[in-house]
Amino acid sequence: MxxxxxxxxxxxxxxxxxxxxxxxxxxxxxxxxxxxxxxxxITGILGPNGAGKSTLLRMLxxxxxxxxxxxxxKGECVPTNGLRWGQVLRERLGYLPQDFGVYPQLNAIExxxxxxxxxxxxxxSARARIDDLIALLNLQHCAKQALGGYSGGMRQRVGxxxxxxxxxxxxxxxxxxxxxxxxxxAAFRHLLAELAQDRIILLSTHIVxxxxxxxxxxxxxxxxxxxSRDSAESLAFALQGQVWLWTVPFKEVDALRQRWLVxxxxxxxxxxxxxxxxxxxxxxxxRAAEPNLEDAYLWATxxxxxxxxxx
Amino acid sequence: xxxxxxxxxxxxxxxALADLRERSRGRGFVLALLLCGALAGLxxxxxxxxAVGGYRGAHNAAWVGAQMALxxxxxxxxxxxxxxxxxxxxDARSGLDQILGSTGLGALRYxxxxxxSHLMLLLSLLGVxxxxxxxxxxxxxxxxxxxxxxxxxxxxxxxxGPFLVLSLPLLMLLAALALVFESLPWxxxxxxxxxxxxxxxxxxxxxxxxxxxxxxEPLGISVLVPDMRAALLSQVPxxxxxxxxxxxxxxxxxxxxxxxxxxxxxxxxxxxxVLTQWAFVLPAAGLLGLAAxxxxxxxxxxxxxxxxxxxxxxxxxxxxxxxxxxxxEVAPEQLGAGRLRHVLRLRPGLGRFGLLLWAxxxxxxxxxxxWQAGALALMVAGALLTSVRAQHDLxxxxxxxxxxxxxxxxxxxxxxxxxxxxxxxxxxxRSQRLALLAAGVLLCLVLCGGAGLAMLxxxxxxxxxxxxxxxxxxxxxxxxxxxxxxxxHLGESVAMLxxxxxxxxxxxxxxxxxxxxxxxxLALLAWAAGELMPRHRLEQGWA
Numbered sequence: 001m002x003x004x005x006x007x008x009x010x011x012x013x014x015x016x017x018x019x020x021x022x023x024x025x026x027x028x029x030x031x032x033x034x035x036x037x038x039x040x041x042i043t044g045i046l047g048p049n050g051a052g053k054s055t056l057l058r059m060l061x062x063x064x065x066x067x068x069x070x071x072x073x074k075g076e077c078v079p080t081n082g083l084r085w086g087q088v089l090r091e092r093l094g095y096l097p098q099d100f101g102v103y104p105q106l107n108a109i110e111x112x113x114x115x116x117x118x119x120x121x122x123x124x125s126a127r128a129r130i131d132d133l134i135a136l137l138n139l140q141h142c143a144k145q146a147l148g149g150y151s152g153g154m155r156q157r158v159g160x161x162x163x164x165x166x167x168x169x170x171x172x173x174x175x176x177x178x179x180x181x182x183x184x185x186a187a188f189r190h191l192l193a194e195l196a197q198d199r200i201i202l203l204s205t206h207i208v209x210x211x212x213x214x215x216x217x218x219x220x221x222x223x224x225x226x227x228s229r230d231s232a233e234s235l236a237f238a239l240q241g242q243v244w245l246w247t248v249p250f251k252e253v254d255a256l257r258q259r260w261l262v263x264x265x266x267x268x269x270x271x272x273x274x275x276x277x278x279x280x281x282x283x284x285x286x287r288a289a290e291p292n293l294e295d296a297y298l299w300a301t302x303x304x305x306x307x308x309x310x311x
Numbered sequence: 312x313x314x315x316x317x318x319x320x321x322x323x324x325x326x327a328l329a330d331l332r333e334r335s336r337g338r339g340f341v342l343a344l345l346l347c348g349a350l351a352g353l354x355x356x357x358x359x360x361x362a363v364g365g366y367r368g369a370h371n372a373a374w375v376g377a378q379m380a381l382x383x384x385x386x387x388x389x390x391x392x393x394x395x396x397x398x399x400x401x402d403a404r405s406g407l408d409q410i411l412g413s414t415g416l417g418a419l420r421y422x423x424x425x426x427x428s429h430l431m432l433l434l435s436l437l438g439v440x441x442x443x444x445x446x447x448x449x450x451x452x453x454x455x456x457x458x459x460x461x462x463x464x465x466x467x468x469x470x471x472g473p474f475l476v477l478s479l480p481l482l483m484l485l486a487a488l489a490l491v492f493e494s495l496p497w498x499x500x501x502x503x504x505x506x507x508x509x510x511x512x513x514x515x516x517x518x519x520x521x522x523x524x525x526x527x528e529p530l531g532i533s534v535l536v537p538d539m540r541a542a543l544l545s546q547v548p549x550x551x552x553x554x555x556x557x558x559x560x561x562x563x564x565x566x567x568x569x570x571x572x573x574x575x576x577x578x579x580x581x582x583x584x585v586l587t588q589w590a591f592v593l594p595a596a597g598l599l600g601l602a603a604x605x606x607x608x609x610x611x612x613x614x615x616x617x618x619x620x621x622x623x624x625x626x627x628x629x630x631x632x633x634x635x636x637x638x639x640e641v642a643p644e645q646l647g648a649g650r651l652r653h654v655l656r657l658r659p660g661l662g663r664f665g666l667l668l669w670a671x672x673x674x675x676x677x678x679x680x681x682w683q684a685g686a687l688a689l690m691v692a693g694a695l696l697t698s699v700r701a702q703h704d705l706x707x708x709x710x711x712x713x714x715x716x717x718x719x720x721x722x723x724x725x726x727x728x729x730x731x732x733x734x735x736x737x738x739x740x741r742s743q744r745l746a747l748l749a750a751g752v753l754l755c756l757v758l759c760g761g762a763g764l765a766m767l768x769x770x771x772x773x774x775x776x777x778x779x780x781x782x783x784x785x786x787x788x789x790x791x792x793x794x795x796x797x798x799x800h801l802g803e804s805v806a807m808l809x810x811x812x813x814x815x816x817x818x819x820x821x822x823x824x825x826x827x828x829x830x831x832x833l834a835l836l837a838w839a840a841g842e843l844m845p846r847h848r849l850e851q852g853w854a
Contacts (some may be wrong), residue, residue: 032417061735087737091656095735104404105677118736118743120663125654132651162732167654171733308319 004171013074013092013169013200014039016062018078028074030055032224034069042196044215045204046234046297052206052224054098057174061095061204062086075086091120094168097158098175098204104148108139111147112165119166124164133161138190152179164195171201177210187213189214209296218293222301239291239299242288244276246286256282263298277302323415326424330398335763338798340432346805347436351443357448359812363539366547372448373577377535379444380473383437384481384530386808389514391485392492392507394436395429400605403728408610418607419600422490426599429486437478444470458545469577476530476580482590484529484664494605499541502679502798504715504803506729529591529825534584535842541574634765664746667738667743671720671750678716685712686758693761699771702762703823706778709758710785710822711810717751717786718802721793741842744790748838751786772825780830781822787834791841 020034031052045053058064066080070091077290078085102111109130116126128264132141137157143151147158156179163171173192177185192214194200205211211218212232220235228235243263249271256262256274260282264275274287276282277299312661323819334340353359360367361378368374402408411421492498492507518528526533578584678686689709696702724730733739738746756763759778766775785806792802813821 022493061731063731063734086740090735090737090739091737093737095731097731100732101477101730103674103723103727103729114674115732115736117666118733118738120656120659120666120737121654122656123666125656129651129654136651159732164651165654166656166737167651186706189352 012040012198014072015170015200016072016077016079017060017071018070018076020056020059020066020071022059022064023053023067029067029224031059031066034226036219036226036238038200038202040198040200041198041217042192042201042203042215043217043219043251044169044211045202045219045221046208046211046293047221048301050223051221051301053221054174056221057095057172057202057204060089060170061093061097061172062089089170092169094163094166094171096163096173096270098178101158102147102150102155102158105146107145108134108143108147108161111158112162115162116165121166129165129167130161133164134166137161156180157184169199171195171199173201173203173205175205176203177205177207185210193285195301203238208292208297220297220300228300233295235296235300236291236293239295241279241288242277242279242299243289243291244278244282244286244293245273245274245289246283247271261298261302263295319420321422322677323420323427325422326416326421327427327431330425330428332433333401334398334428335435337797339798342792342796342801343436343804344439346801346808347439348443350386350808351379351440354379355443355447363536363543363573366543366573368539369572370576371469371576372466374575375444375447376470377473377539377577379440380478381532381535383440383474384478385480385515387433387436387485388481388518388530389508389511389811390804390808391433391436391482391502392489392511393807395432395486396489396493396499396503397798397800398425398428399490400499403496418610419603422494422599422603422606425493426486426490426602429489430482433482433486437474437482440473465577465593472578472580473531473535474587476578476585477534480589480595481531483531484591484595484598487595487602490602491598491605494602494609496609500719502681505681505685508807527587527590529588530590534588535578538578539575543573546573547571548723568726594647627728659737663738664742667742668749669745671743671746672753674723675716675720675750675754682712682716689758690761694764696762696765697769699774702765703774705815706759706762706781706811706823707821709762710755710781711807713751713755713758714785714789714803714806714810717754717789718793718806719799720747720751721786721790721802722798723793724794725794725797726799744794744841748786748790749813751790752782757784773827776827777823777830778827780812780827780834784822784830784834784837787837787841791837794841 015038017034017038018035020031021029022031023029034056045056055064059066063084065086066228068076069080071080071085072078073088073092078090103114106114112130112133113118113126117128120244121129134140139157139161140153142154147155150158156176158175161305174235178186180188189210192203195201196214196216203211203215204212218230218232218235219226228290230238253265253272253274260274260275261277262274263277266273266275275295276286277295281288350359359382361381368378399408402411416424448470461768488507495503497503498506515530517533518530521528521533524533686709689705689712693702693705693709696705719726724733733743736743756779759782763775763778766772766778788809789802789806792805793799796802810821813819813824819825819829
């Protein structure tokens with residue numbers, strides 16, 4: 001590797017998580033032995049409720065201290081039991097929580113100005129950056145109105161703006177597209193794709209199509225552990241030949257849903273079309289379908305009984 | 312009661328219970344109970360005593376019950392509002408009011424549910440006082456011999472009577488009054504706090520004046536004190552008896568122990584007395600009706616939101632028409648990250664802290680005009696007053712004025728769910744808390760600045776130092792209480808109670824008379840108490 005290339009590699013951020021764990025009071029592990037190397041690009045996190053996604057994100061956002069493990073930023077490892085690890089990440093962090101509030105009496109410019117100070121931005125940088133973000137997220141018309149009067153989508157855009165305030169190298173987004181309309185979601189995807197060129201973006205969402213369209217890498221979690229990691233295409237491809245479309249009479253739907261793992265249903269004139277995930281065709285009339293990320297997710301997180309049956 | 316009315320009232324109880332559960336499971340409620348226990352402790356220890364004409368009653372169930380009830384009524388009429396308010400506002404903030412508005416509950420039943428919840432909260436505080444009064448029957452304060460009453464039944468009725476006849480209707484009235492202010496969105500903040508404080512202060516002074524004339528008033532002073540005075544006159548007829556005094560300093564409390572004692576065996580309640588006090592339930596009902604009207608009007612107006620300006624109308628139209636899979640292709644081109652200018656981060660250190668301090672100060676100074684005008688008036692008056700006593704009172708008033716703004720700041724982030732945003736920032740956590748403390752100290756110093764200059768000119772160094780320590784203590788206390796309770800109400804109540812009791816003569820609670828080292832130490836303790844909160848809660852709650 002040439003010196004220039006090495007220097008460029010050095011400049012690009014990398015975040016390595018080594019055996020991270022979080023144990024809550026009462027001994028319950030919300031996250032256990034989580035290891036992953038995150039590099040520039042969008043990494044999606046998928047998992048059912050209670051899988052440990054929010055625990056992981058909150059930990060990386062420095063809001064919760066890991067009980068075990070190590071975090072390495074650009075190759076420099078920091079023990080997580082000290083105070084320094086939080087500061088190391090915070091300097092480079094942009095975080096959009098799933099639920100967040102704003103100060104309702106402040107307007108968007110004032111609120112972003114306050115957070116810019118909290119993020120350590122110089123006043124001049126903060127002013128320029130806030131102007132850019134207000135324009136970028138199309139908040140100009142309401143930038144001087146009190147945030148208390150904002151709709152959910154507008155408030156979410158303010159949330160996105162604050163996450164981008166300090167030009168973060170590590171961007172953590174928890175359900176960022178909630179409240180955004182279709183066009184805003186599309187614009188947001190574009191923005192993420194651009195930002196992802198030289199920074200790490202960790203994106204957790206239940207909207208699988210958002211991940212499918214943007215994330216190069218998907219971390220699938222269940223029970224506080226990382227159960228698989230691959231690209232959306234590869235995860236879906238692994239289910240090739242295991243996704244079936246099968247149209248059945250309406251009255252049989254309930255019984256069949258008990259027996260098969262059904263990923264979706266569509267009402268048709270001749271009955272209900274089930275999307276069944278199974279290594280074998282559920283019926284002679286069932287025809288194979290192209291798998292997608294949602295199928296892969298449901299398959300990976302299916303109940304243990306179904307997993308044993310499939311095995 | 313007809314079946315129809317019962318059916319109509321049926322949803323009120325579950326609504327009240329849900330509200331009560333939500334509120335009573337917070338740390339603020341536990342702290343309020345502790346505060347009430349501490350207040351009862353002051354009475355129990357004999358540090359806050361009721362005196363009639365300089366005499367105290369013999370320590371029996373009747374005297375203890377009356378004393379506790381009067382202390383409770385007085386304190387609740389001044390600070391009960393700050394402890395119970397917030398239920399309607401929380402529903403508005405969480406959006407629950409919209410869900411409730413879409414049900415058949417209606418404004419009146421909603422308000423009734425809130426009133427019942429308020430009342431139960433206040434009753435739980437009353438329960439603490441009552442429990443302490445019962446406890447005192449078995450553990451009298453040192454130096455005060457217990458005087459047994461005729462029998463347990465007589466003792467029980469004498470102890471409970473003042474609570475049932477005097478405190479209950481007052482609490483009903485207070486719970487309703489709080490709802491009137493809560494139902495007006497513009498009265499929920501600092502303006503409402505100021506108006507309520509003023510209103511209750513006037514009401515209390517009126518109550519004391521009316522009690523002199525024997526006229527009805529909700530605190531119950533006019534019921535108890537004349538009866539006590541009659542008992543005193545029958546035992547010490549030569550005494551010229553002034554009126555009613557409540558609360559005295561440690562010194563005067565110990566002086567009272569040395570002074571005369573008279574026997575008072577409690578009220579022989581008449582139907583007229585009971586009905587007169589319970590008649591205050593009628594204005595409470597009127598206030599509830601008023602609150603329901605205000606709330607109905609608020610719900611009918613709906614939430615005002617700025618009209619959403621489209622990203623780009625044409626593009627939005629295209630996007631709406633496009634299938635989801637094609638969205639990536641219709642995204643507006645101009646929304647590029649390339650337009651973002653690079654930022655300059657400050658190096659960790661004083662510059663960064665100074666910036667944060669400035670941001671916190673600006674937030675603190677974003678106050679309504681009436682507050683700013685009041686602050687200016689206090690500063691100017693402080694510089695002009697020359698009397699030491701007047702300066703002392705004015706400094707306490709300035710601290711109270713600052714507390715009105717500092718209490719919301721202490722619990723600002725948890726109250727608005729903004730803790731995660733701050734907690735994940737480079738200067739979040741302790742730096743932000745320190746910046747807030749520094750901004751609070753500066754605010755207090757500025758407010759006391761006029762008097763400070765006068766003290767400087769007069770060479771009153773001791774008072775000057777005590778003022779500086781008080782300016783350190785008050786923000787530390789309010790920020791700590793805000794962190795623990797997650798809102799402004801507890802801080803407001805404690806600070807006001809603290810300053811009022813200090814002003815009333817409880818010297819240890821007067822930051823200006825207790826000396827600078829004491830309050831500097833208390834400031835450190837208060838700050839440490841805030842920092843003792845588990846880190847993850849601090850980070851989640853308010854960075």
